[in-house]
Amino acid sequence: MSWITVNRNEPAIDPNAPPILSAALCEKIRSLFPRYDTKRAVLLPALHMVQDGLGHIPWQAMKEIADILEIHPSDVIDTISFYTHFWTHPKGMKVITACRSVSCETMGGVAVLLELKKQLGIGEHETTPDGRFSLVTEECLAGCDHAPCLLINEKLHRCVKVEDVGRILADDNNDRISQKRSDLFDAPAGDSKSKDVSGLESTSDVAEMKASE
Amino acid sequence: MAAFEPVLLRNRGVEQSTTLKVYESRGGYQGVRKALKQTPDEVVEEVKNANLRGRGGAGFPAGVKWSFLPKDRTRTLLCVNADESEPPTFCNRILMETDPHQLIEGTIIAGFATQSQTAYIYLRVEFHEQFHIVQKAVEEAYAAGYLGKKIFGSEYSLDIYVHRGAGAYVCGEETGLIESLEGKRGWPRIKPPFPAVEGLFGQPTVVNNVETLSCLPHILERGAEWFTSIGPDHSAGPKLFCVSGPVKNPGCYEGPMTISVRDLIERNDLGGGMRDGKKVKCVLPGGVSMGALSVDELDMKLDFADPRNYGLLGLGTAAAVVIDESVDMRMVLQNLARFYGTESCGQCTQCREGTSWMYKIATRIASGAGRISDLDLLLETARNMGMMPGYSICGLPDGATYPIETIIKKFRPELEASINAQAPGKAEALFTVLN
Amino acid sequence: MAKIIIDGQEVECRDNIPVLQAAVDAGWDVPHYCYHPGLSIAASCRLCLMEMKMPHPQTKEMGWAPKLMPSCQTPAREGMEVRFATEKVQQNQKNCMEFFLLNHPLDCPVCDQAGECHLQDYSYKFGDPESRMVDQKLKNPKKDIGPNTLLYSDRCVMCTRCVRFTDEVSGTHELGLVNRGSRLEIDVFPGLPLDNPMQGNVVDICPVGCLLDKDFLFQRRVWELSTASSICPGCATGCAIRVDHADDKVYRLKPRYNPGINDWWMCDEGRYGFKYIEDSKRVTSPIVRRGLDATSPEWADIPEIVQFRFEQHVRENGGEKLAAVLSPFMSCEEGWLLIEFMRETAPECTLVMGPVPMEGDDQSFPVGATGDKVKFTILNEKCPNRRGVEMLLEAAGGNQCSFDEFVEKAGGGSFTAAWIVGGYPKEWVSKELNKATGKIDLLVVQDLLQNSLMTSAAFVFPACSWAEREGSFVNAGGQIQPFDWATNPPEGGRRDGQYLYEIAGYAGLYNGERVRKLMAAKIPAFKEIHEPPVRPVHAH
Ligand SMILES: Cc1cc2nc3c(=O)[nH]c(=O)nc-3n(C[C@H](O)[C@H](O)[C@H](O)COP(=O)(O)O)c2cc1C
Ligand code: SF4
Ligand code: SF4
Ligand code: SF4
Numbered sequence A: 001m002s003w004i005t006v007n008r009n010e011p012a013i014d015p016n017a018p019p020i021l022s023a024a025l026c027e028k029i030r031s032l033f034p035r036y037d038t039k040r041a042v043l044l045p046a047l048h049m050v051q052d053g054l055g056h057i058p059w060q061a062m063k064e065i066a067d068i069l070e071i072h073p074s075d076v077i078d079t080i081s082f083y084t085h086f087w088t089h090p091k092g093m094k095v096i097t098a099c100r101s102v103s104c105e106t107m108g109g110v111a112v113l114l115e116l117k118k119q120l121g122i123g124e125h126e127t128t129p130d131g132r133f134s135l136v137t138e139e140c141l142a143g144c145d146h147a148p149c150l151l152i153n154e155k156l157h158r159c160v161k162v163e164d165v166g167r168i169l170a171d172d173n174n175d176r177i178s179q180k181r182s183d184l185f186d187a188p189a190g191d192s193k194s195k196d197v198s199g200l201e202s203t204s205d206v207a208e209m210k211a212s213e
Numbered sequence B: 001m002a003a004f005e006p007v008l009l010r011n012r013g014v015e016q017s018t019t020l021k022v023y024e025s026r027g028g029y030q031g032v033r034k035a036l037k038q039t040p041d042e043v044v045e046e047v048k049n050a051n052l053r054g055r056g057g058a059g060f061p062a063g064v065k066w067s068f069l070p071k072d073r074t075r076t077l078l079c080v081n082a083d084e085s086e087p088p089t090f091c092n093r094i095l096m097e098t099d100p101h102q103l104i105e106g107t108i109i110a111g112f113a114t115q116s117q118t119a120y121i122y123l124r125v126e127f128h129e130q131f132h133i134v135q136k137a138v139e140e141a142y143a144a145g146y147l148g149k150k151i152f153g154s155e156y157s158l159d160i161y162v163h164r165g166a167g168a169y170v171c172g173e174e175t176g177l178i179e180s181l182e183g184k185r186g187w188p189r190i191k192p193p194f195p196a197v198e199g200l201f202g203q204p205t206v207v208n209n210v211e212t213l214s215c216l217p218h219i220l221e222r223g224a225e226w227f228t229s230i231g232p233d234h235s236a237g238p239k240l241f242c243v244s245g246p247v248k249n250p251g252c253y254e255g256p257m258t259i260s261v262r263d264l265i266e267r268n269d270l271g272g273g274m275r276d277g278k279k280v281k282c283v284l285p286g287g288v289s290m291g292a293l294s295v296d297e298l299d300m301k302l303d304f305a306d307p308r309n310y311g312l313l314g315l316g317t318a319a320a321v322v323i324d325e326s327v328d329m330r331m332v333l334q335n336l337a338r339f340y341g342t343e344s345c346g347q348c349t350q351c352r353e354g355t356s357w358m359y360k361i362a363t364r365i366a367s368g369a370g371r372i373s374d375l376d377l378l379l380e381t382a383r384n385m386g387m388m389p390g391y392s393i394c395g396l397p398d399g400a401t402y403p404i405e406t407i408i409k410k411f412r413p414e415l416e417a418s419i420n421a422q423a424p425g426k427a428e429a430l431f432t433v434l435n
Numbered sequence C: 001m002a003k004i005i006i007d008g009q010e011v012e013c014r015d016n017i018p019v020l021q022a023a024v025d026a027g028w029d030v031p032h033y034c035y036h037p038g039l040s041i042a043a044s045c046r047l048c049l050m051e052m053k054m055p056h057p058q059t060k061e062m063g064w065a066p067k068l069m070p071s072c073q074t075p076a077r078e079g080m081e082v083r084f085a086t087e088k089v090q091q092n093q094k095n096c097m098e099f100f101l102l103n104h105p106l107d108c109p110v111c112d113q114a115g116e117c118h119l120q121d122y123s124y125k126f127g128d129p130e131s132r133m134v135d136q137k138l139k140n141p142k143k144d145i146g147p148n149t150l151l152y153s154d155r156c157v158m159c160t161r162c163v164r165f166t167d168e169v170s171g172t173h174e175l176g177l178v179n180r181g182s183r184l185e186i187d188v189f190p191g192l193p194l195d196n197p198m199q200g201n202v203v204d205i206c207p208v209g210c211l212l213d214k215d216f217l218f219q220r221r222v223w224e225l226s227t228a229s230s231i232c233p234g235c236a237t238g239c240a241i242r243v244d245h246a247d248d249k250v251y252r253l254k255p256r257y258n259p260g261i262n263d264w265w266m267c268d269e270g271r272y273g274f275k276y277i278e279d280s281k282r283v284t285s286p287i288v289r290r291g292l293d294a295t296s297p298e299w300a301d302i303p304e305i306v307q308f309r310f311e312q313h314v315r316e317n318g319g320e321k322l323a324a325v326l327s328p329f330m331s332c333e334e335g336w337l338l339i340e341f342m343r344e345t346a347p348e349c350t351l352v353m354g355p356v357p358m359e360g361d362d363q364s365f366p367v368g369a370t371g372d373k374v375k376f377t378i379l380n381e382k383c384p385n386r387r388g389v390e391m392l393l394e395a396a397g398g399n400q401c402s403f404d405e406f407v408e409k410a411g412g413g414s415f416t417a418a419w420i421v422g423g424y425p426k427e428w429v430s431k432e433l434n435k436a437t438g439k440i441d442l443l444v445v446q447d448l449l450q451n452s453l454m455t456s457a458a459f460v461f462p463a464c465s466w467a468e469r470e471g472s473f474v475n476a477g478g479q480i481q482p483f484d485w486a487t488n489p490p491e492g493g494r495r496d497g498q499y500l501y502e503i504a505g506y507a508g509l510y511n512g513e514r515v516r517k518l519m520a521a522k523i524p525a526f527k528e529i530h531e532p533p534v535r536p537v538h539a540h
């Protein structure tokens, strides 16, 4: 029998590290308090803001968010790990989310995903060595009328064909949306130097589910 | 059939339809003005009379749902369910990106009818552009005095906040949505208590779908009678239908609930027929969770009653995905099983273990290591889950049961043939490894 | 009280308790994991489903609802009719058991829980022996989640009891869930391990072998353990506990259900506080000194020697020179016997309440709760029976003084004979006391661990740990709670009750209950005993 494999007594945070959430970001989080009955309800917006600002949500940020919302840090990781959108370890500047649901899959999504993997040289839930792209798959993006779909950060690419992949990847503006942004949430940032540190695995990681079979 | 005059989509294609100016210039914000001159109970009554059934999937009459709120309540909260994650549904997206003010107007009407002080629009995170559109519309409405304190000069005040989800299908379930809004994992709650009694932050809460709410301005403006004149009695009013897959014109269409699946695929003003000479093999007509139709069953009417006659769970989101003959049904089975396997929230035993087991079995079948007995195992597992027989807390596993069951039942010969076609030696070899 | 019908049988139960509780109380074995009477209702394991009679939505006629209902979430109401003994219900139980085992490792041979595992029991009773899963199981890591606790993730049945415990009872929130669906796991935030004064309870409420106690890990197979009903001596709360032991060794303590006092819980201090039983400094045999001559006589001879020496001393020095220091670690019965003997020998003798150990402040749980919201309190009074000894002293009347006064007077030579009872699990003798007893000619020291008083004592009696004794303690709330002995005193030792019984002039075997009756006949305050209700067999 293999013995203990994870030691949770080890702190993930350096207690002497300076705060990583800026005062302005904390203020922005607090400014949402009046919208809800509880402070905890601000958790999801806060996580969005932090991920948009830092690229991912490191342990230290979880702790700081917990302090702002007056909850236990375990409640923060509990919530984060439930949702697929949040990253607990660095990701690429741009996250490519390929739809894997039924319309996209039957309309050629698999070939597009394979092409993406080939051109990027990475698998699902991986990041290119230069830190430019991370690749994930997600269930239906509600763009099935334009299947197969890809989301690059905020931008939905529709009716993507295998031969479009190279062009889309090469386009610097492939993540720009045409809408005027609301200042409630910033444009998502990536981690410029994305090195995979030990974070929690993401939830609906199908690759992993498959790997364990 | 007389050409249907679009109601919910009447502003589609109109230049700058998302702006307050254009929305108003085309008759917007009239319904709400009418509503605010009535009493809340009168509005509820009007909506009841219109027999507006929820468009989120369950088809529960909106007016009736509102009347479950306790009479002596002091606070009410309204949640707009814009989590649209049911594959392959995208009508809420279309509504929000073409006509956000219609949704806001509907929300104000529902808010007034239920005497809500606050409304939260719970928007799935993948709706990035739509978020900015809706958020901007909300800001515009505030600026115009249509939201906030004493709106339209009435005594009624309402705040609307847009709240973004973070990637979880189950947060579309109304109590999962409520938990998620509270900043927790989106675990659906046990009922009772129902949200109408104890919902968000423990307050009486109403959850309605985007499309349901978008109907309200028109009901208030033109009256319940007009609304019920559209479509059959049990399925009143205009409805959005989505069609995707290899049809000529995939998209979202509006019509009365008299059209059939065949109409949706083939009519020129709708799907326009199959692309590239492809042939229909299977249709999942109401979002994947409602179940599958074989090619012989395309005359099913897309209304709230007929799907039951075809062994389906219901109308669902009326979003059809067409699967053509070139597609291996084993792959469809696997895709669907994966969806539920990865989206189950995991609190109920049957759903947590059952959906992931089904995914394992379906994956094995798809990879060519299936056994005929696996089909029965899948059927049995599918039947051992679900809220309707009482096995689980929410409806997600019911949504898993129906497609798996209907596909296996309706496409059994094909599935058996493909299972048998694999070299028996290979299958056996795989089992010894997996065992 | 409500009358409900379960499987055709009428059952009486308290109004509005869950049907599951009513059924279990009445002897039904309804499988359940997520339900725990001390926690909020989750109704998520879906094992406890039942059929229920309901009015038909249209015809309003009563009939069996087609849908199964969670019995843990349904309150019992007068006249309701439910059933478990049906094919539908049993089929669901079978399905659930199959589901639970899908990803469960075949660990039983190496699992501490084996033998008291509700996955084993339920699979055996409600499940199907065959697994139909040919695919690979999911594997989750083992985690060290705190100083005292291990989490074997892949054995978890996701009942969330442990998470609800840290949220609702301890109020410390360390445990959470991570991921979702079949990949759910229990976890803590790294560096904020499960470490609170009540954490051991999560191991007790975990129905399977997922949360395990490091202290007990691989120590003993549970079916080799015998159990004794006891009361925790750790503080004045007086938690009802079980002492699990084998071969005269205590292996672990577990709480017993004791409504209003400790409910289902106990604290870690009490739980792990029994280690002093095996302290190498324990006194194991009696010593009798005369001048420089020390002997260790047979126990049977001791009563007579003690009686003789005390009577002689009183004759020579007068009864007012006699004192007895009682310890708050004594049982009421032992205290009473000692007082009987002392007052019999010298009615004027002085009785003294020994030092009451106090540490820090009371700790209430959930953390931060006050008033009604408090579910558990660890008291700062770190002894089990101060109230009991005080009751005895009050009934005894006569000459009494405080411990400090005693030390002072003894130092001044007021006492020439004294019987000092210790029993404290820690070093307790102060310099002053040590010095003061120098003036005492006839000193009896009855203590657990060796101390400096013993070198000059005329008699040294080994005291037993509470696990080796029987009697009763009176807790801070005034409840008189009896406890049984679990293990035998160390080789050469004897139960305090036994030798006190004989010294006080009784013959035969000491028996707590009998002495309690004698005592109650003289002191009516001891008439009313508090005994926790027996828990229904199928509750866990
Ligand atoms: C698993 C699951 C997912 C759901 N997802 C959605 C959704 O994405 N959008 C939605 O409007 N309703 C969804 N629903 C239905 C909601 O629970 C609820 O019935 C609906 O929001 C009520 O609104 P309506 O009465 O206006 O239809 C879902 C239900 C279940 C069981
Ligand atoms: S049925 Fe499934 S998705 Fe719904 S609450 Fe239970 S586990 Fe979660
Ligand atoms: S938890 Fe129970 S069933 Fe699982 S390995 Fe341990 S004893 Fe066996
Ligand atoms: S660790 Fe034990 S108590 Fe906690 S959820 Fe798992 S089975 Fe339940």
Ligand code: FES
Pocket: A099, A100, A101, A102, A103, A104, A105, A139, A140, A141, A142, A143, A144, A147, A148, A149, B087, B088, B089
């Ligand atoms: S199936 Fe891909 S966007 Fe809906």
Ligand code: FES
Pocket: C031, C032, C033, C034, C035, C042, C043, C044, C045, C046, C047, C048, C049, C070, C071, C072, C073
């Ligand atoms: S659902 Fe009733 S005990 Fe778990």
